[in-house]
Amino acid sequence: MGSNEAYYKTEDEFNETKNEKSMDVWTVTGEMKGEKTYSYEEAINLAGNGGYTIGLLATLSMTVLAMGCDMFGFSVVVAGLTCDLEVTPGQRGVLMSMPFLGAIIMSYPWGYISDTKGRHRSLMVAMLGTFLATSLSAFSPHWIMLAVLKFVSTSCCSCAQSVTYALLGESASERVRGPYMLTMTGVLMLTPSTYFVAGYFILNFEFSYDLGFIRFVPWRLLVLVLVTPVAISILLLRFFFESPKFLANAGHEDEAVELLKKIWLRNGGKGEYPVTKLILNEDKNKRTEKVPFLKSLREQTAPLFQRPLLWRTLQLYYLTAIMYSVNNGYLMWYPFIANAFFSGISTATPDQHGGLCNMVISSQNVTTVEPEICSPKLEFLTVISSIGHSISFAIINVLMSRGASRMKLMMIALLAISGGSGVAIVFTTNNVASLILFIGVMAIGLCIGIVFSYFNKLYPASYRGMTACLGVMVARVSSLIGTNILGTYIMQNCYTCFYAFTVYIFSGLVVAFFLPADRPKKTS
Template sequence: MASGVNNTDVERTEVKPGEADTLLKKNELSFEEAFELTGHGKFNHFVLLTCGLIMLNVSMESVGMSYVITAAECELELTSEHKGLINAAAFIGIIVTSFLWGYLGDRFGRRAVMLPAMLASAVFSVASSFSTNVWTLLILRMLTGCLISASSATVYAYLGEMHISSRRAAAIAWGSAFISFSFIILPGLAWLIIPGKWSWSLFGFRVVPWRAFVWSWCAPGLLAAVALLLLPESPRYLLVSGGPEKALPVLEKMYFWNHGTSAEKFPVEKITTSSDLGQRGGFVGALQNITLLCRPPLLRCVAISHISMFAVFMLSSGLYVWVPDILNSILRNTSEQQISICEIIHNKFEVARNLTLVAIKCESEVSVGVFPISMSMGVIFAITYLAIGVFIDRIGQKTLYSGIMIVCGAATVAAAHSPHGLGAALLVLALCAGCAASILAAIAVDVFPTTLRAMAMCVMYMVGRAGAALGANLLGAALDTRCAAAFAALGLLSAGSTVLMLFWPKPEKVREEMEKKGLSY
């Protein structure tokens, strides 16, 4: 309890909307006590919706090219290696800039970093649709990745800091459910746009369906940017960077939104702090803070969470960007035998090589059956994400995460050797590994202090995207000739990584040690 608070103050438990109006005005409360009094309502729901749109935007920008590469195969003369690079381009952009965005997020604020970056990413994404060769497309997709990197992990810090600790894991899980919507919306838009045979001229440039499809997926990011204009900076960040005076107006605004009453009725006049909050100014101060990530007790948390996120993305995103192409191969397979996915892919490779030798004209044809199947996959992902939101606090975060990764890893290995019908179903199950990323984020976000949280999350997702880039390129290089070995490597690494969760420390112990060093949560 903060000093200076009367013993006659009302007991401070979580207050439901409307009840705080009856409380006596308090002179001083700790930040956590004041945060509890803001309640949980419209403000939190709007934050959840906004962060969900941001996650939706990041996901669509990251994996949208998986629906483009087949349609643009002939126009841009794409090989399997080119497809792997294009699929990995956004992830590479995220990787090379995550450290920078993490620093900027901790230095200038979560909202201040995400808002301009989302607007700029939309500009580069649209520009990439005008590419006339593979290398221009590759560079522009990498630049788009550099900009969506600002939101890809910072959004988890922002969303988590807008909720009390007891609601944080569920909020991150519900927000992450929007990622699954991208797996419904993207194939839905592709179904509407890509099969079209139309084309038209824009300033002398020939626009074909796949180029217009790229424009369509920029909408969620623009909507999220508008929503962010209505939201304040994270109060926890403001507490650390500017002190209680900066954080109090945001808490008042949260109270106003949640209770439907005036901000002046917020029953707190002053927020007390028990430490200097660990804030160090400037780049040198940021580097000093970052070194704490490389020392106990955070070092173990960093190592486990980052390696685990690498495995999650390597399987889910690395495999997902190839699924539309794999499904297209399955649907166009004319063999009446129940052969495996890997056999279908190898046969397609042999046919393509023979056509190249006799110089037959390339034809890009996308089977429309790919799109409803992909949308069905998205529905499964959405159900999985929503189930995680319901059960994450009942089953336990680590148990739920480990169970999902083991099942998905086993499904990946089995998919390569099963008849193509069953194999396709197992691929869908394997891709549910992506849902585990939200659980891992909820596990990790709790142990990092406010001044390190954005940096830690950005670096964790940077490592994750490195796994996605490696997975996409591994499949690009091996799918035609070493398909089964590539699937086995992805599956076994993902399932085996769950062993690390046995060594995850107790969050309470980590927080206690870091608070002794003067850092705030």
């Protein structure tokens, strides 16, 4: 067996073949002292579940909520600043692209940093950078400066999308790991409620303070309010530790054992923590050694695109591309689509039906003799529909956490619902039914937590951060493409967009059938 084989085995596969032996592994020193050497999974399971892991779940949930507000809440900020900065439709499109462009550029570096410098350290630096850049953006005198600062802030907070899952997955016991990851994704689903409610109330304020170089108006206050979760996450992260698995994988077994003891104590452990020796079921992270940077970068990335991980990497990245291009594309343009839809509803006669696409297209063809008045405010029904969408999805995600052992089945079901809704929406003329089906299409967003759970489950710790961060890069490229396609075509070619995206979703459904079985058969 080659020395590099452990890089290519998933942790679950290795544990299946080594489970019985790992229980009887003793180091020479350990045997003399009567000390058993534990595998990492055994050690983290013994650390239990309690105050520390629940607190870490809450903190990382706040971190992904902060990331969502910074990235996706920007769509509401753009709606609010249109009048003040007098941005054109083209400039608005550039601004809407910045959250994804920043993540595309920095996802790869964050993967390398988190795998070589640590999960916790990466998050602290990233969220601090997000806080500074976003806070400064509230005082931008021009849309170009705002775009640059949004690029910087989202370049930093893109770290949170993947590193939070790695840190939580490596710090929680096996029993709660899957449910906790889906719960954290459920909190992410609450993001639209957070920024839509804040946007509705703040953008309805009417104030203007002359600061000399800018006028401080409601959208600037909204930016400062939406960055508050970032500040809270930075403060909370200071009370938690680095991933013990990262330290063990980097060759610092003693430090890892010490952190495991601290986790055990904060989880309510009593007596003496039994683990004094650790053994990993995979090779240590060679990227922590002193090697040339380019060689280190290649060694960190190349195994993901070599057999036998190649097929799994391509499979998961393709599913990631589908989920993010569809979900985030619709999500970023949701304020404009919903406003167009409810505007069409308000001008239609009581017996008039047309469905979502007819309402959206009609809203673009309305002519009036009155001069157009620029308004930064959100429609009340748009906010209510967004709250209903995000809360219902968050509840579903929490319920999904109870079936974390059935991830493949849940992903297939959600893709089928999303694709089926896309087919039905183009044939539906009832307005209410079409809006419900539109929410059904966005059910694909519920798969996000599942696919990131697969990144944590199917790859060794040495590559887990890089795999997930490259996944974020794929996600943001896909989101950027989806957002621009929808922004260009949805208002005039609504039906064509739904046809194309539905075919795309069904292709993902086919790929999902080839994921690992939820409950693989045990071999003798």
